[in-house]
Amino acid sequence: MSRTLKVSREFSAEPAGRFRTDGPNSGERFREELLIPALKKVEGKLVVDMNDLEGYGSSFLEEAFGGLIRSEFTPKQLHDKLEILADDPALAQEVWSYIDNNRSR
């Protein structure tokens, strides 16, 4: 069964910054507190709804999604399990570029 994680409601409508030390709504915090637990728990697809955000910067996106590759996931696992929902196609494309072009640790 799939689950939808709406970023603006479950995390923040103003995601920004890379590391926890950068500020309150960082990519690192989003990945560790919401994204990884949701990916591990979901049985079907995890749909990450990126709509209704004030905006987004590459530092947040890269750390949140590119960081998955540096921690414990492979691009293939994420293509199987993750879906990015965004009205702006460039946003989804950017997220996948961080996953596909990231070098794992």
Add this chain to the structure above:
Amino acid sequence: MKRLSADQKRRQLIHAKKLERRRLGARRGKRRRRFSPRTPYDGPKTRDQIKIDLPAVLSLEDNYDGVMAFFQRFRYAALIDKKKIYVDFRLLRKVHSNAALMLAAELDRWRRFRGIPLRARQLEQWQPEVRRLLNEMGLFELLDVANKPRPAKSQADLNYIKFQTHNLVEGNLATQLRFALEEHAGKITTKQFLFGGLTEAMTNVVHHAYPDDGEFAYPPIRNQWWMAGSVNSSEKRLTVIFFDHGVGIPTTLPATYTLEKIKEVLSTLGLIDTDASRIKAAMELGRTATRQQNRGRGLLNIRRFVDKSRKGQLKIFSGHGEYAYSSDGQEKTTTHKIPIGGTLIQWTIYP
């Protein structure tokens, strides 16, 4: 001599302390009265105080050298020599939000280092329009000035957004700035790119601008940034400015990319190694970094607000360099004699 009992000694000591407290209290009282807000200010009180005049035109576009000569003099006197100084605003006639933000940041740094509140002097002799603009920008609030002027009626077509400052990546402050701009400019349809640009600028400050081993010409407030904005409703133009006192992009670039890579890009662009060309190279490296590296895209986010608007311009002043980028793709670099003392990013947008 009569020998005092322990109790008598204790009473005498208490009495002596009381007298001393009264004496000091009277002195403090005098000092308090001298600086009381009720006392009208009539000029400098001490002979060793240095008066530094603001230039008539406080704008990086119209008077870069004059503005920077002021800041150079102020910074040296306030932060290196640590002299008693006061800044004379009476000659000031024209204010642009970019240099006004720099002034606010400079006075904010000075105020924090001094640890005592600032007072506005000879307010009644300032140009009324200058007083109004600086008041509308929130200069007196930012600096916690006790005797701030009353708000004056604003011009219909030019509105200023209050200064904001922080030392973290605070997305909510970017949203607040957007709301304030929209009050005068109407809905900003490219708001996500404004947010992205501002929060990436904040992230760059926190990650790169104030390195622990950085060599600063003047002591900084670590990780601190300032931002402001303005709306010209008759020209349908909005301006957003972001500033920090960090070491600057030309200095931090080698921390993100190797010197060989920087030189390779400069060579490809046909540029010699200057601060201005390094800012341009940083843009180019951000653009080409998307597939090879996971960092370095921050400047691209900063430029995107211009790219996604109907018409606009991005200016970045850092070190001695100035880089300008227009929405039609034109780029221009300029080298200045006096460094800006940080990095200033300015978006001028016709949404």
